[in-house]
Amino acid sequence: MIEENTIEYEKTVLIGVITQYQDEEKSAEYLDELEFLSYTAGGEVLKRFTQKMESPNPKTFLGTGKMEEVRAYVEQYEVGTAIFDDELSPAQQKNIEKILKCKVVDRTNLILDIFAQRAQTSYARTQVELAQYEYLLPRLAGMWTHLERQRGGIGMRGPGETEIETDRRIVRDRISLLKKKLEKIDRQQAVQRGNRGALVRVALVGYTNVGKSTLMNVISKSEVFAENKLFATLDTTVRKVVIRNLPFLLSDTVGFIRKLPTQLVESFKSTLDEVREADLLLHIVDISHPQFEDHIASVNQIMDEIGGSDKPMLMVFNKIDAYTHKTIDDDDLVTERTEEHFTLEEWERTWMSRADGDAIFISALNKDNMEAFKKKVYERVREIHITRFPYNSFLYPEYDQYTGNEDEEE
Secondary structure, three states, X not given: OOOOOOOOOEEEEEEEEEEOOEOXXXXXXXXXXHHHHXXXXXXXXXXXXXXXXXXXXXXXXXXXXXXXXXXXXXXXXXXXXXXXXXXXXXXXXXXXXXXXXXXXXXXXXXXXXXXXXXXXXXXXXXXXXXXXXXXXXXXXXXXXXHHHHOOOOOOOOOOOOOHHHHHHHHHHHHHHHHHHXXXXXXHHHXXXXXXOOOOOEEEEXXXXXXXXXXXXXXXXXXXXXXXXOOOOOOXXXXXXXXXXXXXXXXXXXOOEOOOOOHHHHHHXXXXXXXXXXXXXXXXXXXXXXXXXXXXXXXXXXXXXXXXXXXXXXXXEEEOHHHOOOOOOOOOOOOOOOOHHHOOHHHHHHHHHHHOOOOEXXXXXXXXXXXXXXXXXXXXXXXXXXXXXXXXXXXXXXXXXXXXXXXXXXX
């Protein structure tokens, strides 16, 4: 008899602040994302705490009154973890742990934890381990209570290093070892990318959980792991795809996220290399998400930083099957019509004009409008291919003029 595995979710509370730079709406939106991150990591959110402040308290992040409220709640409901929406300094983390007497995790640590769960290949695991050690290094002092004895005095003097110095040295040695290992793997990957020949390279980029891997599976008929959770994909996957008779390489990359911690930008290096070497980018957007335009802006900002914004890009709006919009009653003369009330057709017109026609609306899961998507990708890839090899352009006719057998497509 097969045993049933019941997943025990850890009790958590979320804590964020409302400042002059982050209003209530923005704060709620970030906490929604944090709740999804928490669920992905295996946490069940019981309550959210927010406080209006000019800037977070440098000692305890929240004010003393609000912190006491959180402490009472944590004690009453036996909450295991308190998750903070912003990165905490080592001192803040130490102070908060003393007050709450439970695990204290910030957004960076949470993302690192998810990365550690999801990393499959040696490369991804090494990157995550490196990021974790770099995060840990300044926080070592608060990790062990037995270090409090190391204060000098009788029986404590003498040459040699204190225990914390030993720990720091071990961590630094490990960091330098992992960096060397990554350099070696980077060189191997550069050779692999060089061996891919003259095929046109297409990369899927976009926010996390927008359906990149699902689209990859539909086009390439492969079995890339896809799940409705954040950071389901951590390793770059490359597949050869043939549309009509035109072959090209398609890369599935790691999704981006807002407030991406600095240590983790290095963890995206393999993705960034794929993006840098791609000839065409397919920017996948989840149009059913209320803040999808913010997601587009976040991805574009990261693309600017890594030097991928000058590449030809096709906007692909996914999940049209899940799109819903607010409606205004005919007799309602007060409510002003905003983007929340746009229908799918209106978004299509808007983005077609914004992207000069380089936008397509699909549903990868239900395979809606996939023929139009394939046609668009075929035309863009064919354009790049003919520019590179003008002498064999006759091999790849216009999409509608292709007379070969449809079953030939892989």
